[in-house]
Amino acid sequence: MPKFYVTTPIFYLNAKPHIGHAYSVTIADVLARWHRLKGDDTFFLTGTDEHGEKVEKKAAELGISPQEHVDRLSAEWKEAWKKLNISNDDFIRTTELRHEKAVKHFVKLMHDNGDIYEGVYEGWYCTSDETFIPESQLADGKCPECGKEVRKLKEETYYFRLSRYQEHLLEYYKQNPNFILPKKRAAEIINRVNDGLKDLSMTRPSVRWGIPFQFNDKHTIYVWVDALVNYLSAQGWPDKEPKYWPADVQIVGKDIVWFHTVIWPAMLISAGFKPPKSVLVTGHFISEGKKMSKSIGNVADPTELVNKYSADSLRYFLMRELPLGDDGDFSEKLLAERNNNELAADLGNLVFRVLTLSSKFEGKLEGKPALESSMDLKAFQEAMDRYDTYKALEIIWRFIKAANKYINDTKPWELQGSELANALYNSIEAIRVIAILISPFMPAAADSINKQLGIPSGRFEDCKFSRIDYIPKKGAPLFKKIE
RNA sequence: AGCGAGGUAGGGUAGACUGGAGUGCCCGCCGGGCUCAUAACCCGGAGAUCGGUGGUUCAAAUCCACCUCUCGCUACCA
Numbered sequence A: 001m002p003k004f005y006v007t008t009p010i011f012y013l014n015a016k017p018h019i020g021h022a023y024s025v026t027i028a029d030v031l032a033r034w035h036r037l038k039g040d041d042t043f044f045l046t047g048t049d050e051h052g053e054k055v056e057k058k059a060a061e062l063g064i065s066p067q068e069h070v071d072r073l074s075a076e077w078k079e080a081w082k083k084l085n086i087s088n089d090d091f092i093r094t095t096e097l098r099h100e101k102a103v104k105h106f107v108k109l110m111h112d113n114g115d116i117y118e119g120v121y122e123g124w125y126c127t128s129d130e131t132f133i134p135e136s137q138l139a140d141g142k143c144p145e146c147g148k149e150v151r152k153l154k155e156e157t158y159y160f161r162l163s164r165y166q167e168h169l170l171e172y173y174k175q176n177p178n179f180i181l182p183k184k185r186a187a188e189i190i191n192r193v194n195d196g197l198k199d200l201s202m203t204r205p206s207v208r209w210g211i212p213f214q215f216n217d218k219h220t221i222y223v224w225v226d227a228l229v230n231y232l233s234a235q236g237w238p239d240k241e242p243k244y245w246p247a248d249v250q251i252v253g254k255d256i257v258w259f260h261t262v263i264w265p266a267m268l269i270s271a272g273f274k275p276p277k278s279v280l281v282t283g284h285f286i287s288e289g290k291k292m293s294k295s296i297g298n299v300a301d302p303t304e305l306v307n308k309y310s311a312d313s314l315r316y317f318l319m320r321e322l323p324l325g326d327d328g329d330f331s332e333k334l335l336a337e338r339n340n341n342e343l344a345a346d347l348g349n350l351v352f353r354v355l356t357l358s359s360k361f362e363g364k365l366e367g368k369p370a371l372e373s374s375m376d377l378k379a380f381q382e383a384m385d386r387y388d389t390y391k392a393l394e395i396i397w398r399f400i401k402a403a404n405k406y407i408n409d410t411k412p413w414e415l416q417g418s419e420l421a422n423a424l425y426n427s428i429e430a431i432r433v434i435a436i437l438i439s440p441f442m443p444a445a446a447d448s449i450n451k452q453l454g455i456p457s458g459r460f461e462d463c464k465f466s467r468i469d470y471i472p473k474k475g476a477p478l479f480k481k482i483e
Numbered sequence B: 001a002g003c004g005a006g007g008u009a010g011g012g013u014a015g016a017c018u019g020g021a022g023u024g025c026c027c028g029c030c031g032g033g034c035u036c037a038u039a040a041c042c043c044g045g046a047g048a049u050c051g052g053u054g055g056u057u058c059a060a061a062u063c064c065a066c067c068u069c070u071c072g073c074u075a076c077c078a
Helices: A019-038 A053-062 A066-083 A097-112 A162-175 A183-194 A223-228 A254-271 A302-308 A311-321 A332-360 A377-385 A389-410 A417-438 A443-453
Strands: A003-012 A041-049 A090-093 A116-126 A131-133 A151-160 A249-253 A279-282 A285-287 A328-330
Touching: A003 A019, A019 A041, A019 A249, A019 A279, A019 A285, A019 A302, A019 A311, A041 A066, A041 A223, A053 A066, A066 A090, A066 A302, A097 A116, A097 A223, A097 A254, A151 A254, A162 A183, A162 A254, A183 A254, A223 A254, A249 A254, A254 A279, A302 A311, A311 A328, A311 A332, A311 A389, A311 A443, A328 A332, A332 A389, A332 A417, A332 A443, A377 A389, A389 A417, A417 A443
Parallel strands: A003 A041, A003 A249, A041 A090, A249 A279, A285 A328
Antiparallel strands: A116 A131, A116 A151
8 A cells, every 4th residue: 555644844833823834734634635535554744843942932921831831832733723624643742752752863863973063153143032143134234033233152062964965965856856846946955055065053052942962961952953853753763663754745835945855854864764755845825915924914814714714615725726836815805705606606506506406306316427527537636646736626626617517508407307317417426526526625525515415435436427326415505605 | 146936818827848820727807598506507708919129940928048027045033
């Protein structure tokens, strides 16, 4: 049985989930459900990244322990994904013992391989925010956060010999042209790696809320090194072999591509693992032409949207709105439009009218497949296997439109006897197949269709028109229009 | 500044690698059809000098050069 392992980034606990996070977990969820539908042995991981200075400081502000703080926040994220109907197989938290154990072992392997050495890190430091600022982030030579002066500061640190892996990485990119997806993202990384790699400062003497560095207990391990190992620690490693590694696809936002396509693979090679098979870089949502940010107040809260519309509506919108890897506009108006036109009118109404027609029918539902050829299953499968949910939905919608047209053309309400049976047979088989195809995207709607048809959930191989031996019972409309 | 990706009807996209009538899709707009259905569904139509200029070619959205505009990335903020 083929294996499939998909991951999202683990989310840093310095804010609530926003629409971009929802996008990442939804695409991972759709892929996981798709592979389960095909019968693959699937593992889907998400979680939260809980160490670091920002978390420590926020907890102090709130007057609670960092652990208490992350316990609360992590629960919020879990709840948000539950509302979105996310089917993750595990939820990893970097403050869990299993993770700490894995990180320490991972660092030991890197160390044993001669890739960790002691040194000094020198950078621009903002005293007010108590943090180093990368040179490129400086705003007119001042701190971009608080606007105050920064000064050069030296700090003891341990380095990871990242520079040693430049050739390995370039070779890996060459051998695996689908490592960075979509491909247009690959060039900018490869060119930068070509220009040379600097070693990575991987411990912090000043941060206390982190995993202790076992070779010098005054240091904690840099949060990124800590965080990246989650993809292995959730597999039960090092107590057992990581069954699903290497991951088939790791979903990342474009802001963290470097960590997942350069640092992470280098760490893995150093510790004796294979890099992931591919890293899928997603675009960002912008809001009416502007970046979403808390200061503008245009941040969309996925939980609120789920409450107002439905998990399915939001999931559909997210998968349909952004062409793979591109940025897209988010606005509630667009969400409402898609909900009303494509879900309520095209799909919901199709199911509703078919159920109305067939509920009145009393004979045997049989006929010859006439509509099947309008569904291009091969193209659908190809799109899904390239992670192109946008295209896949377009193909499903072509079929939905064909089904609506079939009903208009055959006019079942004017037919009788075997002609009527045949028209209904094709209509019902169409929505049965549609339920299977939309199930990775809109699991609740798929369940509702199956329930109305009185059948269990189908598998991908059931997408063929066959005999009908069940009695449909009409239920409530799948989607409601909003406003 | 360097590197990268783009500019195709009112908006959003596909097509570009392997040149061949501006060909497709979604939304919006206009007109018609239908009445099973959530004023839903189906059909038809208007609307584009394919960012600009020049070149290669029998033929360019597609290949080449230059120009212009937009956007992204530039590593230790997790």
